[in-house]
Amino acid sequence: MLKQFIAPLLLAVGFHGLIIGLFLIEWPQEEVLRVADAPLYISAALVARDVPEQKVSQQKNSKPANSKPVVVPPMLKPKPKADQKEKVVKPVAPIVTEPPPPPVPIKSVKREPLAQDQAIAALMAAVTEEIGRQAVTNDEQILAYIGQVQRDIVSRWSRPPSARNGMEAVLRVRLVPTGEVVDVGVEQSSGNEAFDRSALLAVERSARFQVPSDPKLFENNFRSFTVLFRPEDLLL
Amino acid sequence: MNEPISILELVLNASIVVQIVMAILVMASLVSWVLIFQRAFLLSSVKRLATNFENEFWSGQDLRAIFLEIENSETEIIGIEHLFQAGFKEFTRSKQQYGNQAERIMQNVQRAMRVALAREEERLEGALAFLATVGSTSPYIGLFGTVWGIMNSFRGLAMSNQASLSVVAPGISEALIATAIGLFAAIPAVIAYNRYSAQVEVMMNRFETFSDEFSAILNRSIADS
Numbered sequence: 001m002l003k004q005f006i007a008p009l010l011l012a013v014g015f016h017g018l019i020i021g022l023f024l025i026e027w028p029q030e031e032v033l034r035v036a037d038a039p040l041y042i043s044a045a046l047v048a049r050d051v052p053e054q055k056v057s058q059q060k061n062s063k064p065a066n067s068k069p070v071v072v073p074p075m076l077k078p079k080p081k082a083d084q085k086e087k088v089v090k091p092v093a094p095i096v097t098e099p100p101p102p103p104v105p106i107k108s109v110k111r112e113p114l115a116q117d118q119a120i121a122a123l124m125a126a127v128t129e130e131i132g133r134q135a136v137t138n139d140e141q142i143l144a145y146i147g148q149v150q151r152d153i154v155s156r157w158s159r160p161p162s163a164r165n166g167m168e169a170v171l172r173v174r175l176v177p178t179g180e181v182v183d184v185g186v187e188q189s190s191g192n193e194a195f196d197r198s199a200l201l202a203v204e205r206s207a208r209f210q211v212p213s214d215p216k217l218f219e220n221n222f223r224s225f226t227v228l229f230r231p232e233d234l235l236l
Numbered sequence: 237m238n239e240p241i242s243i244l245e246l247v248l249n250a251s252i253v254v255q256i257v258m259a260i261l262v263m264a265s266l267v268s269w270v271l272i273f274q275r276a277f278l279l280s281s282v283k284r285l286a287t288n289f290e291n292e293f294w295s296g297q298d299l300r301a302i303f304l305e306i307e308n309s310e311t312e313i314i315g316i317e318h319l320f321q322a323g324f325k326e327f328t329r330s331k332q333q334y335g336n337q338a339e340r341i342m343q344n345v346q347r348a349m350r351v352a353l354a355r356e357e358e359r360l361e362g363a364l365a366f367l368a369t370v371g372s373t374s375p376y377i378g379l380f381g382t383v384w385g386i387m388n389s390f391r392g393l394a395m396s397n398q399a400s401l402s403v404v405a406p407g408i409s410e411a412l413i414a415t416a417i418g419l420f421a422a423i424p425a426v427i428a429y430n431r432y433s434a435q436v437e438v439m440m441n442r443f444e445t446f447s448d449e450f451s452a453i454l455n456r457s458i459a460d461s
Contacts, residue, residue, distance in 0.1 A: 008273030012266055019420075023243050 141212060142221050149209045157202035159231055160194035168191055169199045169229045175222050180197040187226055199229040246410040246416055251388055257381030257414050261374055265421035268370045271363040272428045279435050282315040286442060289316045299324060300454075315356060315439075319447055322352035327454050338458040349447040356443060360436045364429055371426035371451065378418020385411020 170188035175181060184203045186196050210224045247258060292302060306317050312319055326348035330341040389407020396403050430446045 005274055008277065011273045012269035014264055016262070016267055066418060157393045197334070 010205040021120050091174050138217060145212055152206045152209055160198050162192055162194050163231050163233045165231055169196050171199055171227045173203055173227055174224045179209045179219055181207055246413060250410045254381045254385045254414055257377055258417055260290055261378055262419040264370045264374050268367055268425045275363055275432050286316040315445055318356055319349055319352045319443055323349040323450055342455050346451055357440055363446055367425045367429040371422050371429055374418045374421040378415040381414025382411040412446050
């Protein structure tokens, strides 16, 4: 009588052991999955380039202006290692006024006012170095405006979750002399529609930029310019 | 803090009431699985025996030879063989006692077979009541453990100054394990109960048919002699 229960008992115990084992074994795997935490901050650099159709500046800046970068502004990589964890660091986006400027990253740009000044100073320094003797007095002024435009755009730019490092979208922005945006369009798509739209939205939200009151400076640098959107500090 | 809590940890840290509930449910599940396996073996062997025996019985062999074969076999006599053995034994005894009184002999034979049938039914349905009980009550037992655990974790929430999800979440998670175990015990038990009771019913019909046929054969043999 008892004998007929031995096999079922062994089977039942084995079955329960298997199920409990499955529960206990599978947990470590889940632990591994949980390691990826939400990113503490996202930052990016924004680079704007000027239009090639700047005939006037050529005259003004002597012939080689087209081939040589008049303003070269390297992207600021807002990666202050020290305060990464404390807050979301907003990137400062450099604007380039001439086509293809070699981006020179400047590090240690912080969002605090003091740090910002430093950053701008650093940017200036880098730019001054780059352009060397060719520097025009107006350039510094332009640069300050460019910096302002960058900050305006970056502060309004919220990247979609699908944004990845290495994506690049180039937008063409046209302004009227009061600084209002009259037209913005994608000149070179990043390939990701959401990313392009976020960039467009950032410019549209800015609506109005501070531009030099000097009509010449405005015409040369701000009538129409391109902005390069390139996230650099995403986790992916 | 961000480490996931393992189920084992939850079970070990559960309050004593919840642990008792879990232990009862695990035991219930274990026993019901033992019964499920044991029933499966028993029912399949009874079915196999019945098929074999009916083949032998209707092959026209001498009933006495079949009876002796069954009596001499060392294995336990179960199922349809038990019916046959009880009926035939009673038939030979009554025949010696009452000679040709067909009515009395058949009454005794039928009574003996009814008893054997009842025994067999008892044997086949033995564990089904337990499976039914586990199937219907273990969700409630698990639910009791869960309610108790949640009650405690909300009491803990009332006592702590900072009401946050992390205060109650482990308690609720731990309490829900009780319901999970309850369902884990109940579902196989219910399925097994339904399946086995259907099979037992089929078997019993088969046995009844056989006992009717067998008593008809015996009756005829008395009339012939």
